[in-house]
Every structure is written in structure tokens, then in C-alpha cells.
Amino acid sequence: MGLINRLLFAKPYASYQRGTNENTNGIIRRTWPKKMALGDLTKEEVWETELLINTMPRKVLGGRTPLEVYTGKSIALIA
Incomplete structure (x- = not known):
């Protein structure tokens, strides 16, 4: 349940x-x-x-996915 709580709530202040x-x-x-x-x-x-969340490009990350930022490698999202 810790993972879910970290995803759903921001830290105070x-x-x-x-x-x-x-x-x-x-x-x-x-x-x-x-x-x-x-x-x-x-x-x-x-x-x-x-997996859906981590492979979705984010504007705040300059169009990169969280997975790309974390691993430092580019992933192809074309199926």
C-alpha cells in the first residue's frame, strides 16, 4: 500500500x-x-x-518518459 500512497498524495508544503x-x-x-x-x-x-504511468511522456520531463529519465536510455513507443 506504500506505493499507492506515494503516488496519490503530495508531500505537505x-x-x-x-x-x-x-x-x-x-x-x-x-x-x-x-x-x-x-x-x-x-x-x-x-x-x-x-508500466502505463512510467512509459507515458511527460511535459515536465521535456517529452521524455519517467522510465527514460530513470534509466538514461531512450525507449521506442511505436508499436
């Missing part, structure tokens, strides 16, 4: 986190609606959404 935080919440809510019991999710379901 860290206003610079709100924009990215709200964007990430929107991505999560496209998959799982509000008031859904997140504790019932399987590890595979969480992993799929984590």
Missing part, C-alpha cells in the same frame, strides 16, 4: 508536486474509479498501471 501529482492521479483514475477498494488489486494489475 511541497506545492511544486501538485501538478505532476494530479496528472498521475488522473492516469490512475482512468484505470480504477474513485471509491474502488485498491487493496483488492492483484500485483499484476498494479504492475500494468505502473
Whole structure:
């Protein structure tokens, strides 16, 4: 549950986190609606959404994905 909490909530007094935080919440809510019991999710379901979030280009990262920033390598998103 720690991973979910870190994704859903910004740190207190860290206003610079709100924009990215709200964007990430929107991505999560496209998959799982509000008031859904997140504790019932399987590890595979969480992993799929984590992969979606980490492979989505972000404006704040200059069009790069979080995965590209973390690994330092470019990924092809063309299927």
C-alpha cells in the first residue's frame, strides 16, 4: 500500500508536486474509479498501471518518459 500512497498524495508544503501529482492521479483514475477498494488489486494489475504511468511522456520531463529519465536510455513507443 506504500506505493499507492506515494503516488496519490503530495508531500505537505511541497506545492511544486501538485501538478505532476494530479496528472498521475488522473492516469490512475482512468484505470480504477474513485471509491474502488485498491487493496483488492492483484500485483499484476498494479504492475500494468505502473508500466502505463512510467512509459507515458511527460511535459515536465521535456517529452521524455519517467522510465527514460530513470534509466538514461531512450525507449521506442511505436508499436
